[in-house]
Amino acid sequence: MENSGKRSERLEVLIVILISLVSLTTALAAWRTASLGSDAGSLNYQGSLDTVKRQAASNENWRQVYQEAAYARDYLMALDDLKVREASSNPAELEYALEFRTYLLPGLESMAKPLGTDPTYLNSSGGLDIQKRFNELQQQSTGLSDLDPQVSFNRANLLYAEQRWLLVGTILMTASLFWLGLSQLSHLRSRTLILILGIIVYAAGLTWSVGVEVIFAFIKAGA
Numbered sequence: 199m200e201n202s203g204k205r206s207e208r209l210e211v212l213i214v215i216l217i218s219l220v221s222l223t224t225a226l227a228a229w230r231t232a233s234l235g236s237d238a239g240s241l242n243y244q245g246s247l248d249t250v251k252r253q254a255a256s257n258e259n260w261r262q263v264y265q266e267a268a269y270a271r272d273y274l275m276a277l278d279d280l281k282v283r284e285a286s287s288n289p290a291e292l293e294y295a296l297e298f299r300t301y302l303l304p305g306l307e308s309m310a311k312p313l314g315t316d317p318t319y320l321n322s323s324g325g326l327d328i329q330k331r332f333n334e335l336q337q338q339s340t341g342l343s344d345l346d347p348q349v350s351f352n353r354a355n356l357l358y359a360e361q362r363w364l365l366v367g368t369i370l371m372t373a374s375l376f377w378l379g380l381s382q383l384s385h386l387r388s389r390t391l392i393l394i395l396g397i398i399v400y401a402a403g404l405t406w407s408v409g410v411e412v413i414f415a416f417i418k419a420g421a
Contacts, residue, residue: 217378224371231364238357245350255342259335263328270314273306360414370403
């Protein structure tokens with residue numbers, strides 16, 4: 199009876215130690231799981247913010263392109279009309295053309311740059327290549343090339359995947375607490391079996407969680 203009592207006391211101490219250890223590990227696993235979800239949410243927000251910034255910059259660049267195209271159209275139309283007047287034999291037309299070229303054309307030309315003055319912006323049909331001008335403005339936009347929303351979204355998806363897999367290990371470790379707690383309430387003979395079961399479940403959860411962390415560490419390094 200004395201040996202049985204001592205054995206029971208040793209098991210009680212062991213169970214208390216194991217419950218404390220498992221509780222701490224489970225809390226850390228739960229914190230890690232929640233942290234991954236928080237980081238993934240931040241990355242999703244950053245991706246959405248970058249998307250808005252890119253779209254806003256694109257909208258502004260298109261607005262500028264169409265404004266430049268309007269100035270270029272006015273300039274080219276005025277230049278064609280001027281050439282017709284300069285080819286006229288009518289003195290009034292020639293005088294108007296001279297004054298227009300001297301006083302008005304330089305202002306129109308300045309506003310039409312570069313679409314209306316650079317021949318490289320003319321396409322094969324003689325129209326203005328506004329897509330080329332838009333692409334140039336996109337490249338010139340400060341910091342726009344550094345914004346890649348898809349990178350943030352991909353990283354967020356990876357963290358969400360890691361969170362889901364880690365949750366399995368957390369659940370297993372939480373389940374082991376149930377068996378360890380149950381072993382405290384059991385008789386000596388069944389207590390040992392229940393305790394072993396709790397330890398096995400905990401070891402499985404811990405091994406699973408560590409394995410998930412290692413695997414995703416390699417995945418992140420190669421991403």
